[in-house]
Amino acid sequence: MNCVIPSGNIRIINKALHTLAKVGDELYIDAKQDYLQFATINQNKTSYVTFDFQSVFFSSYEIGNNRSVDTSDALTCKLHIKAMLNIFKLKGPKEKNIDWCKIEFENDPTRILLKLKYKQDIIVNHSIRLIDMEYISVAYDKDKMPNKINTAGSFYGQILTNFQLSDEDMSLEIKRNKVTIRNYDVASDNVGNRIRSQVVLNSKEFTLYQINQECNITMCFKPFRAAVAFAEAFTLPILMNVDSGGKPVIMTIKNAIFEANFILSTLSPDGLTQSYATSNMFSTADKSKNTELTKDDHTMIENINWDSDF
């Protein structure tokens, strides 16, 4: 694999990496025939984020075919995302100083090479050690999902200002004519002393509002925030594909040269188990989802005791 990112697109790679770093600690680089994919999965495997950069995104994009021993059609490597973040630190003027950046994965299967060429005749080479590969396969088909909501990223940005950073879960009640976003679960009888917020949005607020099946979903705020921040940075719309509670939500942000997908698992309506269909779709999610839930339950119980003691 040998691909060159031109100066103008380094900002996109930079933002993408920072968005991925908000979700997971490891970065999967996957070179497909016509696109390069950056992906990450969070520790309890409830959020999976991918960024696909089309081959036109690069000024040159080559995948060596000499690796015929490996029958899989793609090259995959895994590395610590921190190693990449150091290289692509968020800095405005610096990005302009870079002529190009080359990602090379060739002779040494344990390392990936990054070469940066600066305008001032400086060449920086980074050789990053790869970590043991573990394959994740996440299969989903967003076209078959019954509910689709599309609107500008900045719109979600405004909604998020109504919630606290400490809010962990967001629940969406999707009706045929409106959506209600809450930072608490209506069904749960958790009497915390925190602020309860809810925002009601009319269907007319959205550019696309296509609901075939009303539903209630609860998901994590953190990756949602990351997605919104990325969409806002490039003033792109976010398309939310929603099935029903317990099944994953897919948020898509795309333009002509790249596409980002945020696959976020949701709590099932009974609040205890992850439904079966989901585990088929999102195979790695089921086990950890349960443990996370019980942890949540514990804190919930603790909270209540603490309150009554007081």
Next chain:
Amino acid sequence: MKFCAELSDFKLIYNVLRSITFREYAIIHPTEEGLKVTVEETKCVETSAYIPASLFTSYNVDTTEDIQFKVSLKLLTECLHIYGDDGSSSLKLSYETTGSPLCLVLKHNEENISINCEIQTMNTDEFLELNISDESTSNKIVLNANALSEVLNELDPTSDDFQISISPDPPYFRITTSSAMGESTIDISKNSEMVELYECSKKLVSTYAFSNIKQILKVLNLASKVSITIGETGLLALQLVVNSNEMQMFVEYYVTALFGLD
């Protein structure tokens, strides 16, 4: 009175002193040319900030003897920042005699406030003054500090080693670091725009601890120009020029090479 000086604007001095506060204590050495503040660590790293006498509105030093004393640099910088970032203030420094405290009078220019601080001084221990002029050198490189700090900030902060190689042939100036995550090399050609001077007659390679180098990166962020020299024994000398509002001061940094590599 052994030493007495006044200053009207010390923001730059505060920033520089704060960036060299790697250790608690510093040695202050007022001379006729200016004030020298030295921070030394385990006899292998030494950083000195020079505040030229011309920066002071008045500057008097007793030249009959050598004045040197040790103060807590942390306290000194805290005192200099006593009014916070807003407002301008002026400073008067005085040191009566051996054993007396360093007196600071900080006067706020807008409000009618003045604060007196006394910082206890200590006698200096013997310390090794590292000096590049004691060594034979065959190289000197002057670089634009902004551009250099930009590329150095890209390096993995958890790196262990920092190797500099200077050579009269390509790749000219090369920095190599290694960490648990991998290795990085930075190549700077002698024809690069950021290079102002490149003198090198003999290839030299020397390795330093990255944790030591990291300290000077803070000062490098403030500097406009940096001169790099490596001595025959591997002593690395950096001379940095820090500018702000037509004020200029210097920072000198010495670090010895790691022993027993190669």
